[in-house]
Amino acid sequence: MKLQMVNVTRKFGDFRAVENLNLTIENGVYGLLGVNGAGKTTLMRMICTLLPPTSGQILCDGKDIFKMDGEYRNLLGYLPQEFGFYPDFTVKDYLLYIASLKGIRPMVAGKRVKDLLAQVGLTKSANKKMKKLSGGMKRRAGIAQAMLNNPKILILDEPTAGLDPTERVRFRNLISELSEDRIVILSTHIVSDVEYIANEIWLMKDGQIMQQGNLDQTLASMQEKVYACEVSQADATKMMKKFKVSNMKSERGMVELRIIAGEPPIAGASVVEPTLEDVFLYYFGEKGGEME
Numbered sequence: 001m002k003l004q005m006v007n008v009t010r011k012f013g014d015f016r017a018v019e020n021l022n023l024t025i026e027n028g029v030y031g032l033l034g035v036n037g038a039g040k041t042t043l044m045r046m047i048c049t050l051l052p053p054t055s056g057q058i059l060c061d062g063k064d065i066f067k068m069d070g071e072y073r074n075l076l077g078y079l080p081q082e083f084g085f086y087p088d089f090t091v092k093d094y095l096l097y098i099a100s101l102k103g104i105r106p107m108v109a110g111k112r113v114k115d116l117l118a119q120v121g122l123t124k125s126a127n128k129k130m131k132k133l134s135g136g137m138k139r140r141a142g143i144a145q146a147m148l149n150n151p152k153i154l155i156l157d158e159p160t161a162g163l164d165p166t167e168r169v170r171f172r173n174l175i176s177e178l179s180e181d182r183i184v185i186l187s188t189h190i191v192s193d194v195e196y197i198a199n200e201i202w203l204m205k206d207g208q209i210m211q212q213g214n215l216d217q218t219l220a221s222m223q224e225k226v227y228a229c230e231v232s233q234a235d236a237t238k239m240m241k242k243f244k245v246s247n248m249k250s251e252r253g254m255v256e257l258r259i260i261a262g263e264p265p266i267a268g269a270s271v272v273e274p275t276l277e278d279v280f281l282y283y284f285g286e287k288g289g290e291m292e
């Protein structure tokens with residue numbers, strides 16, 4: 001399975017939410033990382049055929065996805081940021097209902113729902129009403145509905161937003177487990193989500209992919225750009241206005257700073273290994289002086 005974006009642009013009026021994207025996507029987990037308004041949802045909605053590009057094409061194994069119709073939708077599973085459900089349905093009935101909407105035969109659906117409930121850890125809650133589920137459980141029900149047709153392309157829009165750390169780890173592991181033999185594209189603004197599970201990381205800003213590659217390649221793009229230094233409190237305040245500071249820690253009356261900069265911010269600053277958080281700050285962060 002291969003998805004290709006060819007010069008994909010989506011405009012709203014004169015505003016370009018996604019601009020001239022060219023991407024080739026094969027099996028694996030793709031982490032789309034960006035701040036609010038970067039264009040992540042717009043891109044995902046286009047991949048799900050919910051929104052046509054203003055120009056350009058999205059191809060699935062060479063065929064335009066907007067011309068494939070049902071053939072493409074059979075390949076697709078989607079968990080939107082806000083997914084609708086009937087609050088009074090039980091988890092099991094909700095999944096059976098979505099299965100019927102997807103045209104899955106009742107005999108097949110029953111077995112599939114049972115298996116998926118087990119896989120997402122909701123077997124014991126199968127008869128609970130949707131409205132009684134915790135945020136994490138709801139998301140797991142959401143991923144189960146996206147997986148009903150065993151999709152070859154699974155699109156997850158901010159699947160871990162609002163989850164506590166335990167649920168987030170659980171959800172991440174679930175995504176990794178589900179990612180075999182399919183394309184998984186997930187959007188997030190949480191760095192650790194993509195750090196742990198994405199085979200390829202896309203950093204998206206203002207409708208464009210600023211950087212793409214696996215974790216090592218992404219970190220390599222930042223070599224010699226992260227510095228550590230120890231300064232007085234007064235100097236720390238000045239430097240925070242001038243540089244992107246990814247971390248600060250006060251100790252013994254001094255302040256340790258971790259700074260993103262093209263060259264040493266002060267004499268004696270030492271180069272340190274970048275993390276994905278540093279990369280995120282490099283592309284998306286503001287200097288203290290730029291903040292409101």
Ligand SMILES: Nc1ncnc2c1ncn2[C@@H]1O[C@H](COP(=O)(O)OP(=O)(O)OP(=O)(O)O)[C@@H](O)[C@H]1O
Pocket residue numbers: 012017034035036037038039040041042043
């Ligand atoms: N239907 C629309 N009409 C007008 N502008 C839109 C529409 N949908 C999105 N936009 C604009 O396009 C830009 C990208 O929005 P999008 O929702 O794709 O961003 P995002 O990266 O998913 O952000 P978030 O993390 O907040 O969901 C934003 O500036 C948004 O206001």
